[in-house]
Amino acid sequence: MFDFLKRKKTDTTDKTEAEIPAIAEVTQDATQGDKPGDAPASFFARLKQGLAKTRANLTSGIANLFLGKKELNVDLLNEIEMLLLTADVGVETTDQLIKTLTQKLARNELSDAAAAQKCLQDEMKQILKPCDVSLDIPANISPYVILVIGINGSGKTTTIGKLAKYYRETGKQVMLAAGDTFRAAAIEQLQIWGERNQIPVVAQQPGADTAAVIYDAMEAAKARKTDLLIADTAGRLHTQSNLMAELQKVKRVLTKLDATAPHETLIVLDATLGQNALNQVKQFNAAMKVTGIVLTKLDGTAKGGIIFAIAKETRIPIRFIGIGEGINDLRPFKADEFVDALFSA
Ligand SMILES: Nc1nc2c(ncn2[C@@H]2O[C@H](COP(=O)(O)OP(=O)(O)O)[C@@H](O)[C@H]2O)c(=O)[nH]1
Ligand SMILES: [Mg+2]
Structure with a gap:
C-alpha cells in the first residue's frame, strides 16, 4: 500500500506466520522494529504518508477548491463543509470551523484563498x-498502571507492545499483564511480544478471571519494583454490559493494592471506524x-478527520497515534x- 509498509513487510519474510501460527497479525517487524542501519524516515514524513488518504479527501480537496479562486x-x-463532513470531522466541529471562516469572511479578514486555508x-x-x-510516567508512582481498554481489533495488544518498547527506551522498567483471557491467541500474542523484547508478561x-490476572501482575510488579505495568483486556462488544x-x-481489585490505580485508563480506538470510534x-x-x-x-483510512470530532x-487527552x-x-x-x-504538500 504505502512504501514504508511494503519495505517492512518484505523484511519479515524469513520469520512469519509459519513460526507463530496463532497470531498471524504479529509480524516480526511489528514486535522488533527496524533493523539496525535501516534508517526510518522521519516521523513527520511517515505521518504525512500515513495520512495520505485523509489528506487526499480533505485537505487536497480544500486546496483544489481554493486553487485559482480569487473570490x-x-x-x-x-463545498468546504461537505469535504469536512465526508472526512468524518463531524457536524459540531464542522459547524465551528465554517462559522469561523464565515465570520472572518464577513469582516473582510480573509484576503485570499491562502489566508482562508491558514485560518482553517x-x-x-x-x-x-x-x-x-x-x-x-511520574517517578514517584511505582508501579504506574496503564489499563488498556477498547473493542476487539482496535489495536490494543499491538499498541501495548509498542508502548512497552517506547517506555523502556525512556529508561522505565516495564511489565505486561495478559488480561485478555477470552482468546488463547490474545495471551500468546502478548507473550511472544514480551519474549522477543525481554519484557516480563504475567x-x-x-x-481465567481477568481481574485476578491483573491483580497478580500488580503484585509481581510491586515485588519487582517495576516502574510501569501495562494491562491488556478483552474487547468483546461494548454493548455487552x-x-x-x-x-x-x-x-476495584487494583485499588486494593494501590488506591490510586489504575493511573491511566487508556482506550484504543480504530480510526477507520470514523464516527463509530467516537461513539465507543x-x-x-x-x-x-x-x-x-x-x-x-x-x-x-480517509476518515482521519474523526480525530477533530x-x-x-470528549476533550480527553489523545496520548498516542498509530500510523501503521x-x-x-x-x-x-x-x-x-x-x-x-495533514496540510503539508
Ligand atoms: N494499519 C495499521 N494497523 C494496525 C495499527 N494498530 C494495530 N493494527 C493492526 O490491527 C490488528 C488488530 O490489532 P490487535 O492489537 O490484535 O487488536 P486488539 O484486538 O484490540 O488487541 C492487527 O492486525 C494490528 O497489526 C495501526 O496503527 N495501523
Ligand atoms: Mg488483543
Whole structure:
C-alpha cells in the first residue's frame, strides 16, 4: 500500500506466520522494529504518508477548491463543509470551523484563498490543542498502571507492545499483564511480544478471571519494583454490559493494592471506524472514566478527520497515534504536527 509498509513487510519474510501460527497479525517487524542501519524516515514524513488518504479527501480537496479562486464566497464555504463532513470531522466541529471562516469572511479578514486555508489550519489546531497532553510516567508512582481498554481489533495488544518498547527506551522498567483471557491467541500474542523484547508478561490460562490476572501482575510488579505495568483486556462488544462490569471489577481489585490505580485508563480506538470510534469512547467513558486515547490505523483510512470530532466532543487527552503496524508507527500525539502533516504538500 504505502512504501514504508511494503519495505517492512518484505523484511519479515524469513520469520512469519509459519513460526507463530496463532497470531498471524504479529509480524516480526511489528514486535522488533527496524533493523539496525535501516534508517526510518522521519516521523513527520511517515505521518504525512500515513495520512495520505485523509489528506487526499480533505485537505487536497480544500486546496483544489481554493486553487485559482480569487473570490471566497458562500458556495465555496458550502463545498468546504461537505469535504469536512465526508472526512468524518463531524457536524459540531464542522459547524465551528465554517462559522469561523464565515465570520472572518464577513469582516473582510480573509484576503485570499491562502489566508482562508491558514485560518482553517489554525482553527483545527485550536480544536486539537486541549487534547495534546503527553502521558508521562511520574517517578514517584511505582508501579504506574496503564489499563488498556477498547473493542476487539482496535489495536490494543499491538499498541501495548509498542508502548512497552517506547517506555523502556525512556529508561522505565516495564511489565505486561495478559488480561485478555477470552482468546488463547490474545495471551500468546502478548507473550511472544514480551519474549522477543525481554519484557516480563504475567499470564494465566485462557478463561481465567481477568481481574485476578491483573491483580497478580500488580503484585509481581510491586515485588519487582517495576516502574510501569501495562494491562491488556478483552474487547468483546461494548454493548455487552458484562464487559463493562468486568473492567470495573479490574479497577476495584487494583485499588486494593494501590488506591490510586489504575493511573491511566487508556482506550484504543480504530480510526477507520470514523464516527463509530467516537461513539465507543463515549460509551466506555460513561462506564470507566477514560483518561487517555490512542487513535490507531490512521494510515488506512480517509476518515482521519474523526480525530477533530473526538477532540472537540470528549476533550480527553489523545496520548498516542498509530500510523501503521510497525514498532515505529506509534508516536505521542502533537496537535500542531498532526495538522501540519495533514496540510503539508
Ligand atoms: N494499519 C495499521 N494497523 C494496525 C495499527 N494498530 C494495530 N493494527 C493492526 O490491527 C490488528 C488488530 O490489532 P490487535 O492489537 O490484535 O487488536 P486488539 O484486538 O484490540 O488487541 C492487527 O492486525 C494490528 O497489526 C495501526 O496503527 N495501523
Ligand atoms: Mg488483543
